[in-house]
Amino acid sequence: MPETTEPGFRKWKIENGMIMSWLINSMNNDIGENFLLFGTAKDIWDAAKETYSSSENTSELFQVESALHDFRQGEQSVTQYYNTLTRYWQQLDLFETHSWKCSDDAATYRQIVEQKRLFKFFLGLNRELDDVRGRIMGIKPLQVSGRLFQRLGVKKVERK
Template structure:
């Protein structure tokens, strides 16, 4: 049986091997998740130093330039990554594009505003109804944080003064702290009161750490109490 061999230019082989060693993204573009897919793909490509193909800064050298072959190989590799980060039906629409930047810009223009409102509304509704209930403190905090980060993708502001941006982020973090504390189970009322009485308030991560430690302490106390009760019961039975 004959074996098909694909030869890559020597300079492009490290790139192919490097890209093939890790998944592109778990958020494949389906028409409704552009922002999540955009962020995860951008991180992947920038992490491999090929963001110039998305911004257009990596210009194609003249055809007679020895570097043109390398550029073409890397451009095709990034194009392949972008198309593979889409569902099959959507990716088929981008197969005839010439450069990676065209695919990147076209996907943005086509899907960046489509259904964003409904997606934002769905996240807000989930946050509104979310309570700790059966979640551990860690799982509950991670769920909240993931939803908040998704909201951040929708809220892009350009601040004339960097200090205003820092102040706004501080206000948002304080709201997140109140939201986290207000959604905890009643069994954690004591630690919630202690945190709210702290001046100034700790950071969001600091608040989480305090609450998690309290949850761990309660679990240890419960195990110790149950163990003591079982020992006492065994002693009585022996008597």
């Protein structure tokens, strides 16, 4: 918050009031009323985060991991199956937080995660796609990607 004597204070005050209004109006009335007397948008944000955010995201992580554990292709096309997996993986990326000692740790971890995700993709494919799975396993470097389907002609397999 700038000092009241600073040249940008008036503009800051107007913008802060607008953001405070947005924050409070985006909440249910019962919740928003608790934040009406806060002085800045940052104060509202910090208090709401402290009150309503689970910094560990344990329950969210458990729900996504639980859904992934049992998830299989089933009646979905390979593309639908892959897209659904991708959404789950994006949720995991959002909820997982790590503190790295160095950037190499993050890069190594990312490689491990990608390999596990690829294996999850393979394990959930229907049995009639075993030949496709074998062709995928032969690709080097082995990666999950949107191009994977085009390279292997999976859409042709799905139509059969």
